[in-house]
Amino acid sequence: MKVYILGSGAGIPIIGHFNESVLVEEKGCSYLFDAGEPCAATLHTNALLKFYGLKTIKNLPLINIYSIKCIFISHSDVDHISGLPMLLQVMHLWQKRGDSFRFQPDNSIRLYLPPEIVDIFRNLPHISKRFTLRYNLHINPIKEGCIYSDDLVKVLAIRNSHVKDGNSFSFILMSRDKRIAYSGDLGNESEIAHLVNEYVDLLIVECAHFSPERLCEALKRLERNIGMVIVTHIHESLYGREKDLERMFSERLNCKVIVAKDCLKLEL
Ligand SMILES: [Zn+2]
Incomplete structure (x- = not known):
């Protein structure tokens, strides 16, 4: 299983910390969690360069966008x-x-959204009836529980309190032998406990709504259930301090912690 952090910043993006987006690839199928800007460019640059016979860019992933089976959006923040x-x-x-530029097997992709933005996306000009998409886009509102399964993975949605007057979810992706928790944005760091009540091989956790020190304390209490941590969606005050933060985590925790920059790739 491969994990790509496409965007590792929070609400204020800079180069190196674009908005939140994470891709998980399992046996040639991909699953996208959140789609902050500029995920289309980050995902597609090398595939386009390769198509036109140009040199690909070393640090960017080479991903077939038609390997994406589903897109899961944690909440409606921009x-x-x-x-x-x-x-x-x-x-x-x-x-x-x-x-050959089609989703397999039937040129369909599934989009899971918080209920309050389902109609907005159904009515976007380029995906509404005024315009016919070349592929089938199935838009589904997210409810808590198991929202998706195929031959390779199952995805659970777990409600969190980040959005006070709407819906916000974290996700667990399970394959036959791996379990990944993706926090999205949280109300506070105590909600991490709901994601790791069973052992996870990888926890992908935000660090924009609580300090790294508070995150560290929360992880300390839970680390027996965590194989590895990627800290992403970091607050803009933490940009450029990734190595200092990794040092702090490694001094206080037993599990490995990586503080993400864009295009981090990890193989589980
Ligand atoms: Zn956010």
Whole structure:
């Protein structure tokens, strides 16, 4: 299983810390968690360069966008959805290249959204009836519990308190032998406990709504159930301090902690 941190910043993006987006790849199928800007470009740059016979960029992933089976959006804050309309459009336009540029097996992709933004996306001009997408886009509102399963993975949605007057979810992705928890944004660090009540091989956790020190204390209490941690969606005051933070975590915790920058790739 491969994990790509496409965007590792919080509400204020800079180069190196774009908005939140994480891709998990299992046996040639991909699952995208959140779609902050500029996920379409980050995902597609090297595939496009390769298509036109140009040199690919070393630090960017080489991903087939049609390997994506599902997109899961944790909540409706702009830094988690801003790249989604463009990604849906790129998936449409790039299909002009021919029949091999299709989602398998039936040119469909599933989009899981907080209920309050389902209609907004159903009515976007480029995916509404006024315009016919070249692929089938199935839009589903997220409810708590198991929301998706296929031959390779199962995805659970777990409600958190980040959005006070709407819906906000964390996710657990389970394959046959791996379990990954993805926090999205949390109300506070105590909610991490709901994600690791069973052992997780990898916890991908935000650090924008509590300090690294408070995150560290929370992880200390839970680390027997955590194989490895990626800290992402970091507050802008932490940009450039990734190595200092990793040092702090490694001095206080037994599990390995990586503080993400964009395009971090991890193989589990
Ligand atoms: Zn956020």
